[in-house]
Amino acid sequence: MNLRESLILALGSLRTNKMRSFLTLLGIIVGIASVIAILTLGHALQVQTNRSIASSGANDLTVQVKERPDPQASASPSNDPYGGLLGGSGANPDTDSKFDVDDINLIKQVMGDSIAGIPIGDSGYGGSYMPLTANGKEASGNAKFVNEDALKLKPLEIVAGRNITAEDINTSRKVAVISTETVNALYDGDPQKAVGSEITMDGTSGSMTGVVIGVYAPDTSGGIFSYTDTSAYYMPYTVASAVSDYETTEWSTITVRPSENADLAQTKAKLQAVLTQMYRSNDNFQAEIMDFSASTASFNQVLNNISMAISAIAGISLLVGGIGVMNIMLVTVTERTREIGIRKALGATRSAIRTQFVVEAMMVCLVGGLLGVLLGGALGMLGSNLMGLMVLPPLNAVLTSLGFSLAIGLFFGYYPANKAAKLDPIDALRYE
Amino acid sequence: MTSQNPQDYLDEPTDVLAPQTQPAGAGHLLDMRGIVKTFNQGTENAITVLPGVNFHVDEGEFVSVVGQSGSGKSTLMNIIGMLDKATAGSYTFAGEDVTAMDDDEQAFYRSQNIGFVFQSFNLIGRISSLKNVEMPLMYAGVPVKERRERAEYLLEQMGMADRMGHNPSQLSGGQKQRVAIARALANDPPLLLADEPTGALDSQTGRMVMDLFHQLNREQGKTIVFITHNPELAAETTRVVTMVDGRIHDGQEAASPYMAHQPQAGVQALDPTLPMTPLQGGQ
Numbered sequence: 001m002n003l004r005e006s007l008i009l010a011l012g013s014l015r016t017n018k019m020r021s022f023l024t025l026l027g028i029i030v031g032i033a034s035v036i037a038i039l040t041l042g043h044a045l046q047v048q049t050n051r052s053i054a055s056s057g058a059n060d061l062t063v064q065v066k067e068r069p070d071p072q073a074s075a076s077p078s079n080d081p082y083g084g085l086l087g088g089s090g091a092n093p094d095t096d097s098k099f100d101v102d103d104i105n106l107i108k109q110v111m112g113d114s115i116a117g118i119p120i121g122d123s124g125y126g127g128s129y130m131p132l133t134a135n136g137k138e139a140s141g142n143a144k145f146v147n148e149d150a151l152k153l154k155p156l157e158i159v160a161g162r163n164i165t166a167e168d169i170n171t172s173r174k175v176a177v178i179s180t181e182t183v184n185a186l187y188d189g190d191p192q193k194a195v196g197s198e199i200t201m202d203g204t205s206g207s208m209t210g211v212v213i214g215v216y217a218p219d220t221s222g223g224i225f226s227y228t229d230t231s232a233y234y235m236p237y238t239v240a241s242a243v244s245d246y247e248t249t250e251w252s253t254i255t256v257r258p259s260e261n262a263d264l265a266q267t268k269a270k271l272q273a274v275l276t277q278m279y280r281s282n283d284n285f286q287a288e289i290m291d292f293s294a295s296t297a298s299f300n301q302v303l304n305n306i307s308m309a310i311s312a313i314a315g316i317s318l319l320v321g322g323i324g325v326m327n328i329m330l331v332t333v334t335e336r337t338r339e340i341g342i343r344k345a346l347g348a349t350r351s352a353i354r355t356q357f358v359v360e361a362m363m364v365c366l367v368g369g370l371l372g373v374l375l376g377g378a379l380g381m382l383g384s385n386l387m388g389l390m391v392l393p394p395l396n397a398v399l400t401s402l403g404f405s406l407a408i409g410l411f412f413g414y415y416p417a418n419k420a421a422k423l424d425p426i427d428a429l430r431y432e
Numbered sequence: 433m434t435s436q437n438p439q440d441y442l443d444e445p446t447d448v449l450a451p452q453t454q455p456a457g458a459g460h461l462l463d464m465r466g467i468v469k470t471f472n473q474g475t476e477n478a479i480t481v482l483p484g485v486n487f488h489v490d491e492g493e494f495v496s497v498v499g500q501s502g503s504g505k506s507t508l509m510n511i512i513g514m515l516d517k518a519t520a521g522s523y524t525f526a527g528e529d530v531t532a533m534d535d536d537e538q539a540f541y542r543s544q545n546i547g548f549v550f551q552s553f554n555l556i557g558r559i560s561s562l563k564n565v566e567m568p569l570m571y572a573g574v575p576v577k578e579r580r581e582r583a584e585y586l587l588e589q590m591g592m593a594d595r596m597g598h599n600p601s602q603l604s605g606g607q608k609q610r611v612a613i614a615r616a617l618a619n620d621p622p623l624l625l626a627d628e629p630t631g632a633l634d635s636q637t638g639r640m641v642m643d644l645f646h647q648l649n650r651e652q653g654k655t656i657v658f659i660t661h662n663p664e665l666a667a668e669t670t671r672v673v674t675m676v677d678g679r680i681h682d683g684q685e686a687a688s689p690y691m692a693h694q695p696q697a698g699v700q701a702l703d704p705t706l707p708m709t710p711l712q713g714g715q
Binding site: 005012013016338339341342343344345346347348349350351352425426429 | 548568572615
């Protein structure tokens with residue numbers, strides 16, 4: 001009597017009592033389905049959030065020019081990693097020590113494919129408030145003076161015209177990329193009409209008339225980190241001085257966006273090597289990298305923990321399902337007492353009887369588990385689809401739940417099976 | 433098939449039809465001495481059903497056990513069938529001491545050596561006749577293919593070739609009992625233990641089943657212990673053992689063992705002087 005025989009016997013008795021088997025299965029199905037659905041949704045949320053983090057620049061390497069630590073000083077500023085960010089004790093770098101456009105181009109050239117770009121002028125969600133006028137209408141607007149990478153690296157879609165190019169920057173063209181919202185306000189919602197038309201912006205120090213070269217659609221991916229200022233418009237940073245008090249052509253802080261498929265640690269090391277080389281002959285300042293990937297990791301950890309905690313709560317319903325299995329197995333053993341007696345008379349050992357009933361209980365749970373995985377997976381995929389990103393149920397969650405349902409079958413099936421195995425054959429044969 | 437004592441089977445196949453080859457008590461197939469069975473032992477409800485029974489069956493014998501309800505014959509049968517353990521006494525089967533075996537060893541030994549035929553057939557209702565016959569083979573560890581072939585062969589022998597796929601509920605009583613006999617023969621055991629096998633059948637079907645037992649005894653040399661209430665059927669067997677209050681009144685050999693084997697001669701073999709006759713009259 002091997003496992004295969006036990007499986008066949010078990011399947012046979014599941015078929016005999018279809019309705020009862022189904023009701024017993026239901027407890028397991030509901031338990032497993034809710035666990036799988038929750039884990040799938042959690043996974044979807046995580047994938048989506050990570051994409052959102054990546055596109056919002058949370059993986060960005062922030063490079064900051066800082067004063068070299070003075071070997072004689074007791075407190076070195078570089079011991080405080082946020083010193084520069086928080087406006088700590090570091091001295092402001094002089095113009096020569098800051099990054100200029102040549103430095104940035106050099107870094108891009110050396111880093112090659114490992115970085116996606118170095119966006120400038122798009123830090124934070126702000127911008128300078130400069131309302132727009134065109135066609136005799138006025139619309140609110142936040143000007144962002146950027147380089148060619150900034151817009152490219154945002155999760156925005158250009159729906160008409162083109163993006164700002166390096167040439168626009170180099171030749172200080174007065175061009176703008178505006179949002180579909182602005183198009184709605186100024187151009188009756190027709191992007192084609194907007195592209196190529198003149199637009200005037202009222203700056204803090206005078207107004208400037210430029211040409212609309214492109215229209216972008218706001219980010220609609222819906223991730224929790226996605227945020228689009230629909231009144232923002234983008235212009236080359238080289239024209240900022242015309243309408244604004246400040247023009248920036250040197251930066252003490254730049255952000256470097258790693259490529260999506262590049263190894264973050266390797267990219268960081270390579271970048272650090274490049275920066276060390278660049279600042280080798282600078283006695284007073286050096287460039288340091290700060291990255292926030294640790295916070296991404298800890299965010300993922302929190303999300304995982306939340307998923308696991310909710311799953312564990314859903315898992316309680318599995319316990320209830322398991323008790324249902326035990327209950328029905330006890331009924332089955334009583335109901336089949338005579339059969340057990342016959343089997344014993346025909347040579348079945350205790351362990352053969354026990355195996356038969358344990359396997360039967362495990363089959364109930366495994367079939368329930370499989371149906372639960374299908375149902376939970378379908379619900380999870382449906383839910384994640386509604387959240388905007390369809391994901392498959394995580395494989396390890398599927399395997400774990402199937403293993404868990406087998407374990408439940410073993411645990412809750414053992415007692416009834418053992419009861420069956422210990423039946424006295426004579427009493428069992430006499431049982432009516 | 434069984435290997436416990438090859439000597440038991442070596443001389444069995446060809447000569448069993450000849451009356452002179454009936455075993456002369458040299459090697460008892462089963463031998464019980466001083467069997468005591470007390471239920472609820474150690475409590476004030478303790479009741480001794482068998483006070484110390486000596487009972488033996490030789491190879492090739494067709495022994496009937498008769499007695500009133502409560503005479504202890506079912507208890508004796510359970511002990512013979514290793515379904516129950518004696519409180520005291522020795523029990524050897526084919527020279528092996530079965531009282532020394534644990535439950536699982538007995539289960540295996542039982543599957544190899546004893547085929548049960550019950551009054552109520554005791555077939556499992558939700559599986560086919562074929563699967564029912566295969567069951568003892570399964571527990572004896574016979575591979576699937578051989579199992580099926582053996583079960584099919586036995587059902588054909590019982591004239592049930594066209595009913596193999598039927599569940600017991602679709603069969604008549606006689607058909608059920610034939611399936612049950614096929615099942616009892618599955619592992620080719622030397623002993624068939626039949627508990628009122630005709631009790632639930634009409635007389636014609638009962639006759640047919642009885643003929644089948646005679647045939648198995650005669651042609652295959654099966655040793656049969658046959659428990660019955662029916663004096664006519666008991667009289668057909670080679671030896672009748674009567675139980676009264678847990679004690680055996682033994683030794684009533686049929687007048688002619690050979691004649692007793694002939695089903696049609698069964699009634700003629702009945703000796704009116706047998707002590708069992710008045711007993712059965714009283715039932």
